[in-house]
Amino acid sequence: MNHKLNENNSTSYILSNIGRFFELGDHEKKLLRTLERRYSSVANKSILWYAETRIDQLYVIESGWACTYRDNIDGMRQIQDILIPGDIVGLRDFTFKKHSTEAIMITPGTVSNFPFQAIADIVQASPRLSIAFFASIARQEALLTERMMLNLHRTARSRISHFILETYTRLSRLNSVDLGYFYLPLSQQMLGEILGLTNVHVNRVFMALESEGVLRKHRNFIEIFNEKQLYEMANFNSDYLSDELDGLTEYLEPQTSES
Amino acid sequence: MNHKLNENNSTSYILSNIGRFFELGDHEKKLLRTLERRYSSVANKSILWYAETRIDQLYVIESGWACTYRDNIDGMRQIQDILIPGDIVGLRDFTFKKHSTEAIMITPGTVSNFPFQAIADIVQASPRLSIAFFASIARQEALLTERMMLNLHRTARSRISHFILETYTRLSRLNSVDLGYFYLPLSQQMLGEILGLTNVHVNRVFMALESEGVLRKHRNFIEIFNEKQLYEMANFNSDYLSDELDGLTEYLEPQTSES
DNA sequence: CGTACCTTTGACGGCTGTCAAAGGAAGTGG
DNA sequence: CCACTTCCTTTGACAGCCGTCAAAGGTACG
Numbered sequence: 139m140n141h142k143l144n145e146n147n148s149t150s151y152i153l154s155n156i157g158r159f160f161e162l163g164d165h166e167k168k169l170l171r172t173l174e175r176r177y178s179s180v181a182n183k184s185i186l187w188y189a190e191t192r193i194d195q196l197y198v199i200e201s202g203w204a205c206t207y208r209d210n211i212d213g214m215r216q217i218q219d220i221l222i223p224g225d226i227v228g229l230r231d232f233t234f235k236k237h238s239t240e241a242i243m244i245t246p247g248t249v250s251n252f253p254f255q256a257i258a259d260i261v262q263a264s265p266r267l268s269i270a271f272f273a274s275i276a277r278q279e280a281l282l283t284e285r286m287m288l289n290l291h292r293t294a295r296s297r298i299s300h301f302i303l304e305t306y307t308r309l310s311r312l313n314s315v316d317l318g319y320f321y322l323p324l325s326q327q328m329l330g331e332i333l334g335l336t337n338v339h340v341n342r343v344f345m346a347l348e349s350e351g352v353l354r355k356h357r358n359f360i361e362i363f364n365e366k367q368l369y370e371m372a373n374f375n376s377d378y379l380s381d382e383l384d385g386l387t388e389y390l391e392p393q394t395s396e397s
Numbered sequence: 398m399n400h401k402l403n404e405n406n407s408t409s410y411i412l413s414n415i416g417r418f419f420e421l422g423d424h425e426k427k428l429l430r431t432l433e434r435r436y437s438s439v440a441n442k443s444i445l446w447y448a449e450t451r452i453d454q455l456y457v458i459e460s461g462w463a464c465t466y467r468d469n470i471d472g473m474r475q476i477q478d479i480l481i482p483g484d485i486v487g488l489r490d491f492t493f494k495k496h497s498t499e500a501i502m503i504t505p506g507t508v509s510n511f512p513f514q515a516i517a518d519i520v521q522a523s524p525r526l527s528i529a530f531f532a533s534i535a536r537q538e539a540l541l542t543e544r545m546m547l548n549l550h551r552t553a554r555s556r557i558s559h560f561i562l563e564t565y566t567r568l569s570r571l572n573s574v575d576l577g578y579f580y581l582p583l584s585q586q587m588l589g590e591i592l593g594l595t596n597v598h599v600n601r602v603f604m605a606l607e608s609e610g611v612l613r614k615h616r617n618f619i620e621i622f623n624e625k626q627l628y629e630m631a632n633f634n635s636d637y638l639s640d641e642l643d644g645l646t647e648y649l650e651p652q653t654s655e656s
Numbered sequence: 657c658g659t660a661c662c663t664t665t666g667a668c669g670g671c672t673g674t675c676a677a678a679g680g681a682a683g684t685g686g
Numbered sequence: 687c688c689a690c691t692t693c694c695t696t697t698g699a700c701a702g703c704c705g706t707c708a709a710a711g712g713t714a715c716g
Contacts, residue, residue, distance in 0.1 A: 210550050211632055218542070230539075230666090233532035235641050238539075261528060265521040273492035275531070279538045280489075280497075283477070286545030290593030291469045293671070327692060334549030339672055341696060373470055382494045434694090552703070584662060598704055600664060 150174050151224035151312075152198045152250075154272045158311075159383040166267055169260050173198060174250045186227060186241035186249070193237055195251045196228035202247015203323055204348060206239040207331065210240050217332040218282060220305065220324070221274070223312055229275045232257060245323050273383050280378045289334050292373075297333045301373035307376055317365060323358040400592060409433050409625070410483035410571075411509075415529045416580035417570075418642040425526055428519050432457060433509040444506070445486060452496055454510045455487035461506015462582055465498040466590065476591040477541060479564065479583070482571055488534045504582050532642050541638045548593050549631075553602050556592045558631035561619060566635055576609045576624060582617040 152170050153162065162170070177200065180186075186197055189208060197204075204221040218239055221227050231237050232254045243249075261268045281304070288300055305322060309315045326344065327337040348354045352368055354361045362368060411422065411429050421429070436459065439445075445456055448467060456463075463480040475500055480486050482533075490496050491513045520527045541562070547559055564581060568574045585603065586596040607613045611627055613620045619626060 175452070208546075210546075212550050214550060216546055216549065218546075230535060233528065233535045233642055234454055234539075234639065238637065258528065262524040265517070265527075268520050268524075269492065269517065269525045272531070272534070275534060275538075276489060276492045279534075279542075280493075281540075282542060283545070286542070286548070287467075287469070287475055287477075289545070291471050291473060326696095327694070336673060337695085338674085338697090341694095342672090345696075348579065378497065380493065383492055585664095595705060596663085597665090597706085599672070600662095602703090604664075 151200055152226070154312075155198075155224040155226065156267065156274065158381040159273050160266070166264055169263055169267060172259075173252045173256055174200075176252065177248055177250045179248050180243050180246065182246045183242055184243045186243070187237050189238065189240040190236055193228065193231050193234065193254060195253050196226060196232060196257065197241075197251045198251045199223050199225050199227060200248040200250055202243060202245040202249075204241060204243050204247070204249075205328075206241045208239045214336075215331045216334070217328060219278065220332065222308060225278070226274060228254070229271070231277060244328070260342050269383075277379070277381075284378045285332075294333070294335050294339055295347070296371055296373065297335070298329065298343055298347075299368050300341065301329070301333060302372055303372050303374040304376075304379070305366065306360075307379055311381075317362055319359060319361050321358060322355070322360045326355075407611055411485070413571075414457075414483040414485065414527065415533065417640040418529050418532050419645045424521055428522055428526060431518075432470055432511045432515055433459075435511065436507055436509045438507050439502050439505065441505045445502070446496050448497065448499040449495055452487065452490050452493065452513060454512050455485060455491060455516065456500075456508045456510045458482050458484050459507040459509055461502060461504040461508075463500060463502045463506070463508075464587075465500045467498045473595075474590045475593070476587060478537065479591065481567060484537070485533060486548070487513070488530070488537060503587070512619075520584060536638070536640075541636045544592075552609070553592070553594050553598055554606070555630055555632065557588065557599065557606075558604055558627050559633055560588070560592060562627065562631050562633040563635075563638070565619075567622055570640075576621055577616060578620050580617060581614070581619045585614075 150171065152173055153167060156170055158163065173377075175195075180202070186204065187193075199221050201223055204225075205217050206219045206221070206227070207215050207217040210216050219225075219227075219230075227241055227249075228237075229338060231239070257271065259352065261271070285297075285301070285304070289297055292300070302322070304315055306320060309320065324332070325337075326340040329335070329339045330337045333340070344355050350367075352362075352364045352371070354363070409430065410434055412426060415421065415429055432455075439461070445463065446452075453514045458480050460482055463484075463486060464476050464479070465478045466474050466476040469475050478484075478486075478489075486500055486508075487496075490498070516530065520530070530544070544556075544560065544563070548556055551559070561581070565574065565576055565579060566577065569576075583591070584596075585599040588594070589596045592599075603614050609626075611621075611623045611630070613622070
């Protein structure tokens with residue numbers, strides 16, 4: 139698991155997302171596939187849901203990038219999640235009455251949507267998958283928590299470096315990606331909205347990093363010249379991205395048989 | 398539910414914590430009570446777990462306060478959670494291999510501990526409780542996320558006000574608490590570690606707030622003189638603390654009967 | 657009654673925000 | 687294929703919130 143996936147239906151991103159925690163049985167795979175029944179192509183800037191609206195469905199990103207964000211009082215937007223293929227969008231919200239964020243595509247893409255009741259069905263049918271959903275939520279939250287913690291204590295330079303490496307790490311679990319040059323469809327404005335910085339300052343940092351020969355951002359691509367220095371500035375530790383699930387599932391009965 | 402609880406065994410905090418989402422059946426109550434079998438008194442500064450250690454058990458705070466924190470590279474500690482009676486400690490971590498934080502009591506108190514396997518048992522026995530655990534995790538995370546978001550965009554003054562109101566709101570769901578004067582066993586140093594500020598700056602803000610007649614912190618108590626102004630500075634919206642669970646449980650079969 | 661922790665105050669510096677403006681790149685419609 | 691609009695990048699001057707360093711006084715606890 140965990141490595142290169144293709145887009146045909148036989149290997150789905152949701153199976154890969156959940157399957158990274160433990161080997162899935164046939165019944166479990168079948169249950170998860172119900173989440174991917176309704177594909178649709180979505181244009182760039184398509185809105186998946188509006189803020190403050192009632193939660194009725196969740197999404198799985200099949201291709202493309204999305205993000206969730208909310209508007210702050212000071213007028214600056216705050217981006218919460220950057221979502222890439224395989225991510226389940228809305229897990230954070232689905233036990234609340236309404237969305238606290240707005241979700242929008244930031245590239246063209248394909249998503250599959252499913253009623254949030256589908257989660258309830260799966261929770262009822264499979265304790266192991268319930269645990270896997272716990273793990274999935276916990277990891278999505280760990281991502282956010284880690285970033286927020288860093289944002290409190292580090293300089294803009296370190297935050298930016300860290301985010302680049304974090305995103306690279308996430309991407310490289312989907313496809314083989316070259317750290318030397320990879321796709322990152324985020325404007326400097328958006329990077330600022332993720333990291334709590336102004337676009338002006340983000341730009342200043344990029345200019346400095348470029349003149350120091352560390353990296354360059356051109357269009358929607360990141361080019362890394364000096365990996366070592368980048369890792370040092372970022373002080374990057376990927377533990378919080380870990381897929382390893384603790385022995386918890388050992389305590390669970392083996393995969394539920396067909397009902 | 399949701400209001401004043403006493404300490405005798407007939408009304409437990411964990412039942413109240415989970416019970417705020419929906420009415421619990423007898424079987425569900427029984428399951429949850431298994432989490433509270435092993436009480437123990439713990440002194441101030443008792444460590445519940447060390448960072449980087451393997452996760453083997455979770456705790457429910459029965460009385461007293463605790464917190465989780467991690468050490469940052471810059472030497473400053475970052476406190477992640479402030480935990481009060483009824484909170485389940487370790488929910489965030491239990492699908493990971495090891496603790497990313499350290500957990501410590503910040504007052505004397507009583508905790509009950511249970512092997513994390515107990516969660517697995519409950520997940521297997523009751524889909525409704527699984528959903529309730531989802532909700533509980535999601536709310537604990539929302540607390541953290543909200544705080545972190547604010548920390549990125551607001552001044553020290555606003556962060557401190559917000560944290561005071563947030564904590565007051567959480568406390569008042571356990572017992573009736575007077576906003577005019579309530580217990581808050583956190584030093585200025587610790588407040589700084591929660592909010593990403595130095596103790597020096599926290600102090601400066603408190604001095605200013607006191608001279609403006611807004612509030613006063615003396616010892617481990619907060620005294621509020623001007624609620625209105627406090628709410629304005631904090632721009633406090635309690636949506637993220639909401640107990641309301643969306644209609645999700647309607648989709649679940651009613652409470653599992655005795656096995 | 658000493659030690660450790662917490663609060664308070666002052667001087668100083670720097671990272672980052674604000675405001676403003678100009679140039680480049682990309683998408684749209686005629 | 688060319689105007690037009692919109693968004694993104696880049697640069698400069700200036701200000702302020704908050705951190706750093708240091709030290710003194712208070713308070714709690716054994």
